[in-house]
Amino acid sequence: MDVEAVLQKILPRIRPTDEERAFVEDLMRELKAIAEETIESLGLDVKPYFVGSLAKDTYLAGDHDVDLFLAFPLDTPLGELRERGLELGKTIAERLDSHEIAYAEHPYVRASYRGVKVDLVPCYDVESWRDVKTAVDRSILHNRWVFENLRGRNDEVRLLKRFLKGINAYGSEIYIRGFSGYLAEILVIRYGSFLGVLENADFMLRQKIIDPGNWLKREHETAMKTARREAEADRPLIVIDPVDPRRNVAANLGWERYGVFYFRAAQFLEGPSEGFFFPRGQKSGSYLAELRRKGTHLVTLVFQAPDLVDDILLPQLERSARGFERALSREGFKVLGWNVGRKSGRAFIMLEVDRRERGRVTIKPGPEFFTERGLDFYRKNDRVWIIGKRLFAEKVVREGIVEVIPELLEKNQVAMGKSVRENIRDAGITLDYVPKELENEAYLFLSREKWNLKG
16 A cells, blocks of 8 residues: 555544534633633633644544643742642632642643543743743743644644654653654644655754754854753754744653654655554563573562652653662673563562572681591582681572562662652562563563564
8 A cells, every 4th residue: 555545544533523623622612711710700810821732733533632821921920820820720620520730840730621631731921932931831832833834734743643652652751752742743844744754754863953943043052052952962853942942842852762763764654554553452472481582581579659640650660770770780680671660550670681590609718627527628619728727618609689689779779769769678579470460561571572663
């Protein structure tokens, strides 16, 4: 099947239907009315703005998360914005179905209405990048820029987003380090289409700096400062935010996720198929068979997961896994790979190691050589020598990794994430065995199917 035929089969699956659009528009009208009535009742000078993919009409069918920003005047003190913004968000949310307080740079309200997630976020009513005071303020400017520049290529963005989701490279969260929705929109605007982005996967990497806002001419010094800083941080891409020359839109994009995109883009152009957008379920198999095939061993630590969102928990688990890797390396065990995650309320760290035990040589002092016991000591040991009148021998002690890890933890010799440190100390440690709910996770990790570029 040629590429255009594939895209024509994908589009009806990812483009919102007329009924869906009507639902979204009705939902947004209701939310705006509720917000405006609440603002007026509290006597606040605040403007509600819808931002994000729903507002820009780049959302995928079935993906209806709403971002409603509550913009305060620029002269509002930050402390007041946080306090009154949270109060306003909670008052609006009380008229919705349910809500909870969430935390980013400052507290905001995460609510639910008509089955849709609604984030109510306080911000400043900015007109340019020079007005920006908090990280969320730019979202209003992002919306305006995309509106002005997308020019009807909304479906091209949808194709790119669905492709990135299909290859597991979508999401700028710190534990994913993939492409954000805004970055996808910028790339479509810059390269003209979904296929244009894929065709430039190699060029983007080599060009390094993408400057859709032409900041290198308009604000050269500021833009160059951004470019130098991000180059030193070794980012795969530097995309100077078209609304703010101080920011790299691709700052959270990791090399691994770009690498997945790089290869998958080439594969799709060579052999297009629907599977890139809607892949089949992950492969399954026996983790024990993988251990036998490779001759390696699997150490698993399972412990109670602290009450943290994935944005915070997973980086802490990753830091801890790297700490175990370094500590075990010092102890003579080679860690060939690690995997972390959360499942059914418990967190886990998996370590693939080259051996289950190590030999440690100790020096064993013996009796005087001319005694009856001296002759017995001489017969029982292979490597024996005399110092003065006494005999000495080497003794090889076999130490298992399951015994070594608790010793390392007890001596504080493993660098771990501070929010999971105490939980890890109470972890259950298993060798070449995992609980039933982790069997497939262990297989995907050991077989590398979890990250396989050729899958």
